[in-house]
Amino acid sequence: MNLWSNIRTRAHQFGLRQVPTWFETSESVIDQFQTIGKKLKILKFIPNPFPFYDWIMGFYERESNREALRGPILERSRKILDVGVGTGYLLSRLVKVTGEGQEIIAVDLSPQMLKDSESYLSRHDQLTSRISFELADARKLPWEDNTFDLYVSSYLFDLLPEPELIQALHEMERVLEPDGYAILITMTTELDELPWFRKSVYRLMNEFYCLGYHKGRWNPVWRFLFAGYAPHCRPIALGACLRKMDNLVLSYTKLSRVSLFPVRIYYVRKGHG
Numbered sequence: 001m002n003l004w005s006n007i008r009t010r011a012h013q014f015g016l017r018q019v020p021t022w023f024e025t026s027e028s029v030i031d032q033f034q035t036i037g038k039k040l041k042i043l044k045f046i047p048n049p050f051p052f053y054d055w056i057m058g059f060y061e062r063e064s065n066r067e068a069l070r071g072p073i074l075e076r077s078r079k080i081l082d083v084g085v086g087t088g089y090l091l092s093r094l095v096k097v098t099g100e101g102q103e104i105i106a107v108d109l110s111p112q113m114l115k116d117s118e119s120y121l122s123r124h125d126q127l128t129s130r131i132s133f134e135l136a137d138a139r140k141l142p143w144e145d146n147t148f149d150l151y152v153s154s155y156l157f158d159l160l161p162e163p164e165l166i167q168a169l170h171e172m173e174r175v176l177e178p179d180g181y182a183i184l185i186t187m188t189t190e191l192d193e194l195p196w197f198r199k200s201v202y203r204l205m206n207e208f209y210c211l212g213y214h215k216g217r218w219n220p221v222w223r224f225l226f227a228g229y230a231p232h233c234r235p236i237a238l239g240a241c242l243r244k245m246d247n248l249v250l251s252y253t254k255l256s257r258v259s260l261f262p263v264r265i266y267y268v269r270k271g272h273g
Contacts, residue, residue, distance in 0.1 A: 015203025016189045018236050021161045022216040026139075029159065030110045032229040064185050064256035065090045065154055068265045069097050073181050077150035080104045081175065083138050083168075084156030088117030094152065095126045105148075107136045139167040146177040155258075158186040158233040169241060173248055176270040182248075185256075187235040188264035194255070202262040206235045209261055238266060247273045 023029060069090075074097050085091050085106040094104055108114045114133045121127045136142055138156065151172050157165050172182055189206060191199045212218040219230040242250050249269045256263045 015206040016191070017207075017210060018189055019210045019214045019234055021159075021231070021234070022214070022219075023231050024161070026109065026137075026160055026164055029231040032231065060259045061155060061185075062089060064258060064263045064265060065093055067254070067256050068152075068154070068183050068185050069093050071267075073150065073183065073267065074098060077181070078102055079148045080150040080152060081107060081141075081143075081148045083107045083141075083151065083153045083172075084109075084159075085117045085133075086113050086154070088120030090152065090154045091117055091131075092121060092124055092126055095121065095128070095131065100130070102130065104131045106131065106133045107138070107141070109135070109137050111135060139164055139171060141171045141175050143175050145174050146180075147175050149177050149180040151176055151180070151182040152184075153182070154185040155187070155233050157184060157238055158236045159231065165236075165238075165241060169245055169248070173245055173270060178270055178272045180270045181251075182266070182268040182270075184238060184266040184268065186238045186264060186266075187233050187258065188239075188255075188262050189235045189237050190239050190253075190264055191255075191262060205261050209235065235261070238264070242266065242268055247271045 074094075077098070078101065080094065080098070080102060082091050082094060082104060085108045088106075091104070091106050098104065106114070106117055108117070114135060118127070118133055121131070134142070138153075138160075153172075157168065160168060176182065187209075191202055194202065213232070213234045216230065218232075222230040222232060239250060239253065242248055247270055249271055251267045251269050253264050253266050256265055
């Protein structure tokens with residue numbers, strides 16, 4: 001009986017489980033980001049590794065980033081916070097879909113990522129006075145309560161250990177003004193509304209991903225490609241975490257993908273409580 005019970009439990013969790021991060025804190029991720037720029041010199045043909053990193057990772061993330069910024073939320077936003085700006089692609093899209101009178105602050109915990117995102121915008125002739133770059137931690141943002149009417153983050157929350165994820169959500173809730181919105185993009189285990197065949201395929205892909213992610217089994221490959229940088233996103237149930245927040249309302253979501261793996265885009269409103 002116990003055997004069948006275990007089989008049913010595992011079958012129910014197949015492709016829907018959220019594995020823990022194999023690294024302890026986000027600081028360990030930043031340490032590795034700081035070394036990538038110094039170490040990655042593949043046959044000396046790549047003097048700057050970040051465009052290479054962005055090509056491998058950012059190429060697959062671009063579809064969901066573009067899709068996330070479609071809709072009316074951007075039009076009414078006047079003060080926008082982009083948290084975990086990374087190599088700058090989503091920030092570049094934000095610049096394109098906003099205009100004068102809309103301020104954008106780009107945040108990252110990595111000085112190297114901030115430098116690279118600014119360089120990305122410079123190469124695309126997008127640097128303007130309405131954009132600023134700030135070294136800051138998503139878990140403890142340096143702004144007062146109710147400062148922003150839009151918070152945007154792409155593939156950050158699925159990189160964080162769960163306690164840090166909850167801290168970051170509390171900070172997001174704090175700095176958003178009432179009726180302000182957040183747009184969050186993560187790999188996802190939340191697949192309930194999908195037709196059974198598509199859901200089955202995505203569950204299979206998630207399970208495959210988690211098998212490689214768990215305990216850092218894929219790390220040798222990542223470290224070879226990225227000069228020692230290994231931490232990466234994993235599928236999470238962000239919607240379940242958002243529903244536990246006192247003053248955040250999950251307005252709606254839509255499904256996207258990164259490569260063959262499911263991604264969910266969350267549109268979250270801060271209430272008046």
